[in-house]
Amino acid sequence: MSEELISKKDLLDMARISYGQLYRWKRKDLIPEEWFIRKSTFTGQETFFPKEKILERINKIQSMKENLSLDELADMFSPNLTDLQLSRVELIKRNIVSEQVMNMYIEQDQGSDLFTLSRILEVYVLEKLLQSGEINLDEGKMLLQVLKDQGAQIKQKNCELVITRKLGVSSCLVVINTEGLYFERGTKVVTTVSLMTCMEEIKSKLV
Amino acid sequence: MESKNRGDLVINGLGSSNGGQFNLVSLNGRGTINNDIDCNVLDSNGTGFLKGNVKATKAKVNGTARFEGSIEAEKLQVEGTAKIEGNLFVKQLKVSGKTAVGGKVKSEEIRLRGIFSVGEDCEVERFKGKYRFTIGGLLNADQVDVEIYGDCRAKEIGGQTITVKQHTGSFIGTLFKPFYKTQLEVDLIEGDKIYLENTSAKVVRGNQVRIGANCQIGIVEYSEEFSQDKHAVIDDVRQV
Numbered sequence: 284m285s286e287e288l289i290s291k292k293d294l295l296d297m298a299r300i301s302y303g304q305l306y307r308w309k310r311k312d313l314i315p316e317e318w319f320i321r322k323s324t325f326t327g328q329e330t331f332f333p334k335e336k337i338l339e340r341i342n343k344i345q346s347m348k349e350n351l352s353l354d355e356l357a358d359m360f361s362p363n364l365t366d367l368q369l370s371r372v373e374l375i376k377r378n379i380v381s382e383q384v385m386n387m388y389i390e391q392d393q394g395s396d397l398f399t400l401s402r403i404l405e406v407y408v409l410e411k412l413l414q415s416g417e418i419n420l421d422e423g424k425m426l427l428q429v430l431k432d433q434g435a436q437i438k439q440k441n442c443e444l445v446i447t448r449k450l451g452v453s454s455c456l457v458v459i460n461t462e463g464l465y466f467e468r469g470t471k472v473v474t475t476v477s478l479m480t481c482m483e484e485i486k487s488k489l490v
Numbered sequence: 491m492e493s494k495n496r497g498d499l500v501i502n503g504l505g506s507s508n509g510g511q512f513n514l515v516s517l518n519g520r521g522t523i524n525n526d527i528d529c530n531v532l533d534s535n536g537t538g539f540l541k542g543n544v545k546a547t548k549a550k551v552n553g554t555a556r557f558e559g560s561i562e563a564e565k566l567q568v569e570g571t572a573k574i575e576g577n578l579f580v581k582q583l584k585v586s587g588k589t590a591v592g593g594k595v596k597s598e599e600i601r602l603r604g605i606f607s608v609g610e611d612c613e614v615e616r617f618k619g620k621y622r623f624t625i626g627g628l629l630n631a632d633q634v635d636v637e638i639y640g641d642c643r644a645k646e647i648g649g650q651t652i653t654v655k656q657h658t659g660s661f662i663g664t665l666f667k668p669f670y671k672t673q674l675e676v677d678l679i680e681g682d683k684i685y686l687e688n689t690s691a692k693v694v695r696g697n698q699v700r701i702g703a704n705c706q707i708g709i710v711e712y713s714e715e716f717s718q719d720k721h722a723v724i725d726d727v728r729q730v
Contacts, residue, residue, distance in 0.1 A: 291680075292695070292711075292730065301650070301682045301697065302648060302649070302650065302680045302681050302682050302695070302696065302697075303632065303649060303650025303651070303681065303682045304650075305648075306630050306631075306632075306648040306649050306650070306680075306681075307632060307650070309613075309630060310613045310614075310615075310630050310632075328677070328678065
């Protein structure tokens with residue numbers, strides 16, 4: 284997945300922000316270190332960013348910074364799981380999960396009614412994919428199992444969940460920091476979900 | 491922190507401890523702590539060796555102290571020499587003397603009067619001070635306001651307001667001048683408002699850029715304002 288890059292100068296111009304703001308956001312970890320890509324150009328080294336991601340992030344920061352402090356924003360963007368717990372009822376009330384999906388999840392999970400952030404993520408991803416009709420129930424169970432087993436890996440990194448089908452057989456995988464993913468012919472990628480984006484969506488619903 | 495129930499650790503003369511949780515840790519003379527400590531106040535007078543990580547509300551070094559781990563504190567004051575091999579996360583850092591950090595530094599305010607060196611990146615809201623500093627990575631600060639005296643280096647400097655001036659020096663300072671060349675050497679400086687003296691940089695980018703005396707700059711890119719001292723050498727100036 285070679286992404287389109289944008290140089291720092293063009294970015295400042297396009298997003299109408301100053302060096303001071305960009306460096307401040309970097310200090311507050313609102314912009315991840317991996318997005319600063321150094322390349323040598325004829326004027327010496329320059330910094331580039333993945334264009335789509337950075338513009339989307341800056342948009343978000345600008346739209347939210349009126350209501351939230353930078354530190355609160357930083358918490359939101361950090362993929363680390365904070366020690367938050369919500370009850371089942373609350374999740375349904377906040378529209379994070381529908382009742383049917385929640386019942387299914389509980390049936391599978393057999394866990395308590397109190398949800399930590401990692402369990403919220405699991406049930407949220409399930410909800411998202413089932414509601415969009417991209418996966419069926421069995422695939423949902425498979426997905427939960429993968430998410431549960433790989434929970435430790437998911438915690439901090441840039442993770443994506445990929446679901447593929449070939450000749451009616453589906454499989455589900457978690458990929459971390461991928462450059463590219465290629466399958467043999469005949470494999471259909473049903474969906475890819477960025478877990479980090481999901482996490483941000485959840486957090487924005489919680490705030 | 492329920493530090494009220496904790497005891498104190500006081501070493502007077504020669505002694506060592508295995509660390510732990512304390513209210514006050516006071517090392518007078520030559521004290522060694524072999525493991526991590528977590529305390530309210532750390533006071534090291536004389537020679538201190540701390541082989542683990544340090545977590546403290548307030549830490550003060552008078553004399554020499556060597557930390558083999560990282561420090562996490564609200565306040566750190568160094569009067570003398572401190573060497574920190576790990577990272578330094580501290581809200582307020584005051585250096586009068588010399589402080590060397592091997593890893594990275596994250597802070598809100600750094601006030602420097604002496605020599606400060608960082609192996610990796612240094613992220614701070616306000617970086618103010620005098621004399622010498624060396625940053626191995628990026629110095630990322632909202633405000634950089636320094637008076638340099640002697641040889642200073644940073645790989646990159648980025649922030650909002652960046653002011654680098656030459657320390658005018660006392661009478662004794664003028665006697666020593668031939669030994670040291672007062673210069674800041676840096677690859678890249680980026681900021682909104684930049685004023686530089688005695689700086690050698692490959693690239694300077696900013697909105698308002700003023701280049702003062704004794705500067706050697708490869709390329710200046712500015713968007714709003716630019717001025718140049720007649721004693722400055724600039725290869726190329728562009729408005730973007």
